[in-house]
Amino acid sequence: MLIRATRRAGFLAALATTACAPALLDPAGPVAAGEKTLLINSLAVMLGIVLPVILATIAFAWWFRASNTRAKHLPEWSYSGKLELLVWSVPLLVIIFLGGMGWVASHDLDPQRPLASRQKPITVQVIALDWKWLFVYPEQGVASVNRLVIPAGTPVQFRITSATVMNSFFVPQLGSQIYAMAGMEAKLNLMADRPGRFRGLSAHYSGEGFSDMDFTVDAVPPRQFAAWAAGTKGQGPALNGASYLALAKQHGSIAPFTYGSVPPGFFAAAVRQAGAPVHETDNGGRES
Structure with a gap:
């Protein structure tokens, strides 16, 4: 029984390690690589x-074993200034090194810091809902639900908020997670180095639908992204106050779909609502 339990624990540990490895150790962007x-x-x-x-502990235990008559026993020994200096200096140096690396990385990987690239960045506005993600492309005039399409090799400037409780936007293979909070706008700069499909998720528990609150990130060549945006514009439903309220009321897992049009100022209106979905107005989604 014990052997079976041990094997099961080892299998689960190996499975967990395998599941985490691709996301954490296979970065697809400069932020994740850093x-x-x-x-x-x-x-x-x-x-x-x-x-x-660990090695010193094993060596001491072996050397000072009861059968070793060459080991010296010093019952009167109590203090050594040199040994005390050595014992405390090593962990102090480790803390200094770790603190220095963290300080440098916190500035180099600052979520609001623009990424160096010859390509012009695009803007994607993100709204966290119960329990789904809404992505608005203000420059392209389209929006998508639970699917994020971005051009590979192009910096993406995310502007993130929540229309409900606090949540967390996270694409492990692209980099930093950042919180989405009602009435506030967070900024995050990411980029995919190569085309591919990556998993995005919520990294903060936000209710009963939290486990299904994930989305697909498709990094495609720039021309394919432009074709996707052009093909989406004018097709399907329009994103306005009424459709936004209907989306906010839907529960459970929702298949990805797109909106063919988005009114100007939609994201700003969502931020100003401070947690309440954008109300229907006579301006097609903008506040009156």
């Missing part, structure tokens, strides 16, 4: 003290 470098460097610094301590 975070991976910081993670590995921090681990290396910490192992620099952990491994010697």
Whole structure:
């Protein structure tokens, strides 16, 4: 029974490690790559003290075993200034190294810091709903639900808010997660280095539908993105106050779909509502 339980625990641990590895150790953008470098460097610094301590513990236990008559026993020994300096200096250096790396990375990977690129950034406005994601493309005049399409190799400037409780926007293979809060606008800059399909999710528990609050990120070549935006514009339903309220009231997992038009100022109106969905107005979704 014990052997079976041990095997089961080992299998679950291996499965969990395999599931996390592609997202954390397979970055698809400069922000995620920087975070991976910081993670590995921090681990290396910490192992620099952990491994010697483990080896020293084994060595001390072996040397001072009862059968070793060469080991000296010093019952009167109580203090050594040099040894005390050594014991405290090593962890102090580790803390200094970790703090320095964290300080540098926190500035280099600042979510609001624009990414260096020859390509002009695009803007995507993100609204967290119960329990779905709404992506608005103000420059293209379209919107999508539970599917984010972005051009590969082009910086994306995300402006993020919530129309309900606090949530967290996270695409592990692209980088930093950031909170979406009602009445507030968060900014996040990400970029996909290569075309591909990535998983996006909510990293903050927000209710009974939280486990299904994920979305697909499709990074496509710039020409394909332009064709997608042009093909979406004018097709399907329009995003306005009435359709937004209807979307907000839907519960459960929703298949991705698009809106063919978005009124100007829609995202700003959603932020001003401070947690209440945009009301129907005579301006097609804008506040009167």
